[in-house]
Amino acid sequence: MQCQECGKRPATLHYTKIINGEKTEFHLCDSCARDKGEQMPGFDGGFSIHHLLSGLLNMEPSVAEGKPRGQTEAPSVLRCPTCGLTYNQFSKIGRFGCSNCYQAFGERLEPLFRRVHGNTSHRGKVPQRTGGKLKLRREIEQLRGELSKRIQNEEFEEAARLRDHIRSLQEKLQG
Amino acid sequence: MSLRRFTQHALSEWMRGEGPQSDIVISSRVRVARNLSGLPFPMLATSSQSAEVVRKVEEALRQEPVHPILRKAELLRMDDLSDLEKRVLVEKHLISPHLAEESRCGAVVLSANEAVSIMINEEDHIRIQCLFPGFQPFEAWRLANELDDWFENTLSYAFNEKSGFLTSCPTNVGTGIRASVMVHLPALAMTQQRNRLFPAITQVGLAVRGIYGEGSEALGNLYQVSNQVTLGQAEEEIIDKLQSVVRQMIEHEKNARRRLMETTRIPLEDRVHRSLGILGHARVISSKEAMERLSDVRLGVDLGILSAVSANVMNELMVKTQPGFLQQHAQMRLDSDERDIRRATMIREHIHKQD
Ligand SMILES: [Zn+2]
Ligand SMILES: [Zn+2]
Numbered sequence: 001m002q003c004q005e006c007g008k009r010p011a012t013l014h015y016t017k018i019i020n021g022e023k024t025e026f027h028l029c030d031s032c033a034r035d036k037g038e039q040m041p042g043f044d045g046g047f048s049i050h051h052l053l054s055g056l057l058n059m060e061p062s063v064a065e066g067k068p069r070g071q072t073e074a075p076s077v078l079r080c081p082t083c084g085l086t087y088n089q090f091s092k093i094g095r096f097g098c099s100n101c102y103q104a105f106g107e108r109l110e111p112l113f114r115r116v117h118g119n120t121s122h123r124g125k126v127p128q129r130t131g132g133k134l135k136l137r138r139e140i141e142q143l144r145g146e147l148s149k150r151i152q153n154e155e156f157e158e159a160a161r162l163r164d165h166i167r168s169l170q171e172k173l174q175g
Numbered sequence: 176m177s178l179r180r181f182t183q184h185a186l187s188e189w190m191r192g193e194g195p196q197s198d199i200v201i202s203s204r205v206r207v208a209r210n211l212s213g214l215p216f217p218m219l220a221t222s223s224q225s226a227e228v229v230r231k232v233e234e235a236l237r238q239e240p241v242h243p244i245l246r247k248a249e250l251l252r253m254d255d256l257s258d259l260e261k262r263v264l265v266e267k268h269l270i271s272p273h274l275a276e277e278s279r280c281g282a283v284v285l286s287a288n289e290a291v292s293i294m295i296n297e298e299d300h301i302r303i304q305c306l307f308p309g310f311q312p313f314e315a316w317r318l319a320n321e322l323d324d325w326f327e328n329t330l331s332y333a334f335n336e337k338s339g340f341l342t343s344c345p346t347n348v349g350t351g352i353r354a355s356v357m358v359h360l361p362a363l364a365m366t367q368q369r370n371r372l373f374p375a376i377t378q379v380g381l382a383v384r385g386i387y388g389e390g391s392e393a394l395g396n397l398y399q400v401s402n403q404v405t406l407g408q409a410e411e412e413i414i415d416k417l418q419s420v421v422r423q424m425i426e427h428e429k430n431a432r433r434r435l436m437e438t439t440r441i442p443l444e445d446r447v448h449r450s451l452g453i454l455g456h457a458r459v460i461s462s463k464e465a466m467e468r469l470s471d472v473r474l475g476v477d478l479g480i481l482s483a484v485s486a487n488v489m490n491e492l493m494v495k496t497q498p499g500f501l502q503q504h505a506q507m508r509l510d511s512d513e514r515d516i517r518r519a520t521m522i523r524e525h526i527h528k529q530d
Contacts, residue, residue: 001377012373014382030370083215095298098215099333099341102348109345113338116346118380119407122339124350125320127327130212134336 003029080104133173140169181251182263182503187289187306190490194309198477199425201357201397201490203307204268205315205414207323208299208342208351210333216343217278217296225280228300232293235329236284242325244286244318253281262499268306273297291322298343299351301326310421312354316414319352339406349406354414356421357386359489361396361474362431363424372427380404381420395466395493400424432478447475451484455526459512460519465496488525496521 003011009029078087083097087105090096102109113120126135143166150159194200210216211231214224233250253261253274261275269289274281274297284293294302303322305315333341339349347353363369373383386397400421402413435443450471453460460468473489475481494500496518502509505517 010374010377012377012383014384030373083219085219093218094345095218095343096216096341096345097219099210099212099335102335102338102341112345113348113406117349117404117406119349119404121337121407122349123407124339124352124409124413125323127332127334127340128324129327130331130334 001027003027003032005029005032078105078108136169136173140166140173143169181267181269181285181289182260187267187269188287190308190487190494193486194307194311196310196425197308197486199358199360199428200310200421201308201359203310203312203315203356204304204354205312205319206302206304206353206355207319208340208347208353209301209303209323209326209330210341210343211300212331212333214300217298217300218343220279220296222279225296229280229282229295231330232282232284232295232301232326235326238325238329242322244288244291244322245284247287248284248291249287250282250284253278253283259499259502263503266494266497266499270294271297291318293322299347301330310356310425312356312414312418312421316352316354316410320410346403347405350408350410350413352405352410352413353401354417355399355401356417357397357399358421358424358428359395359397359470359473360424360428361470362435363428364396365435366431368427368431372424376400376420376424379416379420381417394463395470395489397466397470397493432474436478443478444475444480447471447478447480451475451481451526454522456523457519459515460522461515462496462518465518465522466493469493484526492522492525495525 001011003009004027006029009031011027012030013028014026079085080097080101081104082100085097085101087108090101090105096102110120126138128135143162147159147162147166150156150162190202194202211228214220214228217225217228220228229250229252236245236248236250256264261270264270264283265272265275267289269285269292270283271294274283274294278296280296282295284295285291290306292304292306294304303319303326305319305322307315307318335341340351342348342351360369363372376383380403382401382403384399384401386394386399400417402417404413408416450468454465454468454472469489469492472481472484473486476484476486476488495504498509498514501514501517501521504521509517
């Protein structure tokens with residue numbers, strides 16, 4: 001990310017300033033940060049250095065009054081059916097309204113995720129109880145890798161054992 | 176009242192212990208963001224939905240067997256706290272300014288040793304935070320992970336296979352993990368190497384931020400290094416990368432310190448002793464100057480230039496000289512001029528207690 005002040009050097013300092021409840025994000029290079037430091041007054045609102053929205057979405061205070069209502073907008077507006085947040089509102093505030101927003105906004109989110117994370121799919125932890133069949137599928141994937149390694153090494157006995165194990169897991173997945 | 180325990184003592188128990196690499200790394204923190212399925216995120220939740228989140232967490236806390244670290248944990252509601260008490264919790268890094276000021280039905284669960292704080296109804300329903308002294312990001316992750324599993328026995332998280340843990344902000348989605356390490360880098364600052372090192376760090380998907388006080392600049396040469404990417408990498412990979420980058424920063428800082436000692440020993444000693452002199456004798460001191468002088472003194476202790484001062488003095492005074500703590504200590508509201516006077520007094524007392 002480039003420095004938002006000079007646009008020349010990479011931004012090395014990122015922070016959020018809150019004044020009277022209004023959030024502003026800063027992404028500055030070292031030298032612009034130093035310049036800016038002299039202009040800015042002291043803050044009483046306190047800083048939140050933990051929140052960083054990478055400047056990819058415009059930050060504007062909106063959706064202040066609870067749930068947005070839809071009657072006034074065209075029906076083509078992309079909107080989460082569960083919480084009522086529109087994609088437009090999301091792109092202004094940079095926050096989802098509920099977990100179904102992810103599904104509602106669907107593929108529109110992929111470029112955003114790619115820019116923020118360089119990636120679009122989860123590879124980390126899966127919850128034990130509510131993770132669904134993902135855990136099983138990951139295990140099968142991993143065993144398949146191991147199976148082909150065994151076959152390459154001509155360890156057929158072990159390979160056969162793995163193959164049976166994979167088969168039983170697949171049955172579980174379908175069942 | 177039990178809250179006193181959390182607001183009257185400046186040092187959390189975890190701060191007193193000396194962690195690994197504590198001459199350069201102040202602390203390691205891992206935060207895990209989770210949301211409950213079937214309820215809107217805090218931004219759009221109604222008060223009763225937010226209250227339900229608190230209720231569900233309370234219920235989860237009652238499950239047996241309780242995780243050992245939560246055995247004497249307490250749940251504090253933001254509405255029950257005064258502004259000053261909230262401010263002190265913010266200054267101790269136990270809650271965020273957002274939870275203190277803007278949350279609806281905000282609450283925090285604090286472990287007795289303050290190593291764990293679980294924020295409820297912050298930007299996400301639940302944020303589990305584990306804070307360790309020194310350089311221990313993996314240990315912090317391990318504990319956060321255990322607590323996450325323990326809560327998941329009774330709570331159903333918002334999760335899907337493609338995007339992982341669903342969070343209110345797109346920058347947290349996937350693992351929901353933010354790992355950060357607070358480092359003290361005075362020698363890199365003195366030798367101007369910081370300007371070359373930091374851009375390199377941002378290029379590998381990590382962020383470096385200054386620790387800000389009342390002003391807007393990085394204070395006391397303290398920086399927080401944290402992961403930016405939460406989607407597409409496993410938790411261990413994220414922590415591993417952070418760890419290896421910070422390890423390199425530590426190496427650079429150590430080399431810079433060594434070089435300073437070899438080439439400019441007398442000016443360095445002079446600077447350290449002058450700063451100690453000012454801290455020990457000033458009658459008025461701003462938080463900015465205090466942090467700069469404390470940074471010098473801390474460097475002096477780490478390099479063996481000063482021996483009468485404890486290395487923890489900076490950790491402790493960094494917290495104790497902040498506005499909330501000063502007012503709590505004085506038992507009254509103080510304007511900024513009065514704070515500068517109280518701050519100087521507080522620091523003097525600490526410095527002289529040591530010799
Ligand atoms: Zn710049
Ligand atoms: Zn929604």
